[in-house]
Amino acid sequence: MSGVDVAVSKGGARSTAATPVIEARGVSKSFERDDRITEAVRDFALSITEGELVCLVGSSGCGKTTLLRMMAGLERPTTGEVLIRGRPIDGPGADRGMIFQSFALFPWRSVRRNIEFGLEVRRVPKEERHRISDRHIDLVGLRGFEHAHPRELSGGMQQRVGLARALANDPAVLLMDEPFGSLDAQTRNLMQLELLRIWQGTRKTVVFVTHSVDESVFLADRIVVLTARPASVKSVVEVALPRPRDRASPEFAAIRHRVLQDLTEEVLKGMAQQDRPGVA
């Protein structure tokens, strides 16, 4: 069992660095619909440092996507604030790249033109745009498919485009909303390896939302387990295992067990809430 405690991981070392890339302070979020107020997030606080890969794990409908959308600037917190490198976030911006479960590629644009979208709207000159998209086509392994349209690609390849499109903007942080959730198991495992390879190559900060415990233990430097709705931090689990991680190792199993235990508690609470509406 020594691996869990003593293995020196780059991720663990990085998480002690000083400047947070993303910081959430006392964030709450409520939605009002049909005279009913739904509380999605309550008093959430988290600090993510440069180069860290953090997974937010929570049961479905717990508010983890809302958290990520607030970091992206697509939603505003009801109270509290989210900061990027110390500045409050007041809307979406190119410094935070988002990757969607449904890929959200522009179907009328080719792979290359999808990747160049962010550069285009920021008025990057054509030659430079081409140079940058070329580099990212190679990075995600889509050489030969530059002129293909999204519908001609498999799910895994579509998400490679999504990844390249976000990375081409050179954002400070990648916000990934269950990015591999709609892929089959084999493709999903492959994409996890690809993400780690790209992450280790680009040193990007990554916030990765998932409901898969296995995925979070495989990827993360740090796992943030969320409570049932409204979402807040249930527990934080450091994963100090060296990469590539062996899913069959006892150390892996031990961490997975720990996360699963916390998560199961919250899933059960969530189900109890659903049975008795009105009880928070």
Place this chain on the structure above:
Amino acid sequence: MSANSIAQALLRPFTRRARRLRREWDKVLLAVLGLLVFFLLWHEAAVLADEPALPTPGKVLEALRDSFDEPPAGFYDPWTMQEHVYQSLKKIASSALVAIALAVPLGLLLGFSPRAEAFLAVPLELVRPIPPIAWLAFAIAILTTGMDVLFIISLGIFFPVFLNTLDGVKKVDRMLIDAAETLGARRTQVFYKVIFPATMPQTMTGVRVGVGVGWMTIVAAEMLGVRDGGLGWMIWTHGQLDDYDTMFAGMLMLGITSFLIARGLIALERWLQR
């Protein structure tokens, strides 16, 4: 690998294409058969009725062939069929341009802004069911010759384009807008780089339906002082002259022209969505 299996592997794409081709052939064959049955029933009905107002397809086709060579009724109709087709196409095309130029921005605006929709939806819904022909007297009284024809045909094209664009905007995937915003797009960029192209296919469907409606209004529209012919004018005039063979030839030609235009627009839609 045996020689046989290599041959099979090489032939596989061809057999698959052959199967698809056979399906296509079946469709063409059925279409030709449908056309034959249509003409046969028409012929039988014409023979049975024995009325000059319902000529047989043979007579109509003969009149159609002749109308290409020389103006069918000298003094009353000094134009050949190709001139009529050309004049009508010109009117349809310019009316379509006018209608699209108005309907697309309006559809985008109303789809984008719920307030604009709340403000304009009811007046537009009141005008929509009025058939373009009902505007004839108004068009004659208010508008100059030429403009009145344009107005009547444009009315027919406007609403399908407008309604399809409006519906298309509302159906744009929210995620695409979110994606564009997180990539740094500003509001105006979201509009012309996401909402507009995402709506294009349905706008094109609206154009196709609208142009079809435009053809339906052309006989009425061309009853208004036309100085240079047109299919609608020709059908109307030969009906007045009791020259039913040529009248039906004009009707048949209108059907054929409209059919070909619709096919062309479908091909254009496919090409744009490529």
